[in-house]
Amino acid sequence: MDTILYVEDHPPARMLMEAIFHDLLPQTLITAANGEEALAKAREQRPALYIVDLDLPDTDGIALGRALREVHPAPIILVSAFAEAITPEVLADVAQAYIPKPLDPDYVAEVIRRTLA
Amino acid sequence: MWQKLFDAPWPDAENLLPMPVQEQAAEKIRGYWRARGWQLVLGEAVIWIAATYQGVPSAKGYGLLALLIGVAYVLGFLRAPFTWLMGSSTLFLLQAIVVEGIGPVTALTFIMPYTFAGMLLSGRKRVVVQSWCMVGFWVSLIYGVLPGVPQLAPPNHLIISYDILLAVFTFQTLRFLNHLTVAINSAYVTEEIRGQSQHFLARVSHELRTPLNSVLGFAKLLGHRELGERERRYVDQIIEEGEQLNRLVSDLLDSSHLSTGNMTLRLEACDINTLCQAVAEEHRPALKDVRLNTELAPMPPSINADPIRLRQAVGNLVSNAVKYTSQGEITLRTYQRGQLIMIDVRDTGIGIPATQQALVFLPFVQLDDRRAGVGLGLDIALRIVRLHGGDIRLHSVPNEGSTFTIELPLTPHP
Numbered sequence: 277m278d279t280i281l282y283v284e285d286h287p288p289a290r291m292l293m294e295a296i297f298h299d300l301l302p303q304t305l306i307t308a309a310n311g312e313e314a315l316a317k318a319r320e321q322r323p324a325l326y327i328v329d330l331d332l333p334d335t336d337g338i339a340l341g342r343a344l345r346e347v348h349p350a351p352i353i354l355v356s357a358f359a360e361a362i363t364p365e366v367l368a369d370v371a372q373a374y375i376p377k378p379l380d381p382d383y384v385a386e387v388i389r390r391t392l393a
Numbered sequence: 394m395w396q397k398l399f400d401a402p403w404p405d406a407e408n409l410l411p412m413p414v415q416e417q418a419a420e421k422i423r424g425y426w427r428a429r430g431w432q433l434v435l436g437e438a439v440i441w442i443a444a445t446y447q448g449v450p451s452a453k454g455y456g457l458l459a460l461l462i463g464v465a466y467v468l469g470f471l472r473a474p475f476t477w478l479m480g481s482s483t484l485f486l487l488q489a490i491v492v493e494g495i496g497p498v499t500a501l502t503f504i505m506p507y508t509f510a511g512m513l514l515s516g517r518k519r520v521v522v523q524s525w526c527m528v529g530f531w532v533s534l535i536y537g538v539l540p541g542v543p544q545l546a547p548p549n550h551l552i553i554s555y556d557i558l559l560a561v562f563t564f565q566t567l568r569f570l571n572h573l574t575v576a577i578n579s580a581y582v583t584e585e586i587r588g589q590s591q592h593f594l595a596r597v598s599h600e601l602r603t604p605l606n607s608v609l610g611f612a613k614l615l616g617h618r619e620l621g622e623r624e625r626r627y628v629d630q631i632i633e634e635g636e637q638l639n640r641l642v643s644d645l646l647d648s649s650h651l652s653t654g655n656m657t658l659r660l661e662a663c664d665i666n667t668l669c670q671a672v673a674e675e676h677r678p679a680l681k682d683v684r685l686n687t688e689l690a691p692m693p694p695s696i697n698a699d700p701i702r703l704r705q706a707v708g709n710l711v712s713n714a715v716k717y718t719s720q721g722e723i724t725l726r727t728y729q730r731g732q733l734i735m736i737d738v739r740d741t742g743i744g745i746p747a748t749q750q751a752l753v754f755l756p757f758v759q760l761d762d763r764r765a766g767v768g769l770g771l772d773i774a775l776r777i778v779r780l781h782g783g784d785i786r787l788h789s790v791p792n793e794g795s796t797f798t799i800e801l802p803l804t805p806h807p
Binding site: 289291295381 | 595603609635
């Protein structure tokens, strides 16, 4: 089964994504709290998909997205509470999809299925 | 999260009025008095030359002294209206008594307006000052030509008249300048406060969405599970209120971005009738005692607009109508007038008194604060429409209803 890496510094948000996967999706979710950890896990586990929060302590989601693609290429979904910060150009450049916070579990599941299809 | 929240820069007094503005204002005022000084120098020089030509020694003396005062203003030694007027009047009094040999009482009547003006100007009664000066001007002019009154030498009453006129002019300019400075300052301060509070707002909005992520996310996951009827009601309530809070956060951010000019439109071909139809469909399910009609006239196939934002604007007007209409109907009507596309949102609601119609578009204004929301909907709608080069007009009669009309320029998509 596919592994999906979620990069998010906020523990409750990681918990929610784990719950969404537990309840709605068959894939295995691994998480990272910052860019460094994310790059290490991407190298080791070679995930099928990255879900990256835009606002991270040591980097931002866009730069991290580019770095992750270098380490192990896979589609990227950006997540952010700042819907306003993401322009279509940025999205087209680094990510396949964008999910605004607050996360809607059904929408998250749908976007992940679509991106992996 | 809380630490982040408190780290956000709070608009404080120090940031509101940066020193450069105060210095700019001070420089303006210095410049103003320098200009008045030059005026005095030139004006008094004219009088001095006239007095010399007519052979009036006292006027010559007075003119010379006034000239020196003018120079003092130009060099920046003097800069207050009080010293200006008191200085001039004291000089005049001295020269009238000492040089001219006029009795102190008579001389006083001539400088009365001056003295009063100087005294009052140090307070705040500028209108009184002006009236006094005007009275003084006419009194001295008439007094100067009346027969049988102990006269000053001919040019002297002109000196007074001239100086009083100058004083009136000075007050008026000063008043104007004062207004200007206040206007510039307050505009600057408003922008500063706005900039600060928008930044703050963006931070707070982000911090509000973070816990909402958990509240709404887990509640929705819970909603997927098998629940008793009562539990289902609880969960639905959490989701509904959470969504409401989320909409509020989005509105705050939109309002913030619109007012700082940080919102850019993504223009594309946009069909107004389809858009209005969608807005109507979106609102119909929530209506109980009110009908929502659409009267959509044939339109050009599309205009150049941001469909998401425009839909938000029309949607906000319809939401507003729904909020204030308890019975009757709401009509969403489109039509073309010349080079304008018009969208009417007409309701049979409580209406808006004429005195308050200008207020409803201001952010955070609600005429009836028992209604839901914080009063950003119309502000956002107006700003979006204006960003499209259009406008919103309001026609309303209390207890009969309101019609909000969006006017959009008919710009075809390139």
